[in-house]
Amino acid sequence: MASKKEILNKIRIFITQSFDSPQKAFDFFDKNQDGYLTKKELKKLIKSANVNAFVSSMVARKMIAGLDEDGNKKFDWREFKKAVEKLIAEDTSETKV
C-alpha cells in the first residue's frame, strides 16, 4: 500500500496541475453545489488523483476528522482551503531538508 506521503503527494499534484486554484477544485467536486464537500465528494477528488477506492475513502474520512472545524462532518470552502494549504506546506517542509 502506498505511504501516506505518496498519497498526499498524489492529491497535491492532482489539485495543483488540474486546477488553476483550490477554489476551482472545490467547485468542481462540489457536485450538488451546496457549498460543502461531503466525505463522498472528497473521496471522488482523492480517487481522481489516482488513489485506489479503499484508500481514498480512508483518507477522506481522516481529512474531515482532522480539519472539520465546525464539526458538521463536511468541508466548507474555508476548511478545504486550509486542508490544501496544509498539503502544500507539508511539501515545502519536506523538500527543504
Ligand SMILES: [Ca+2]
Ligand atoms: Ca456538496
Ligand SMILES: [Ca+2]
Ligand atoms: Ca465543516
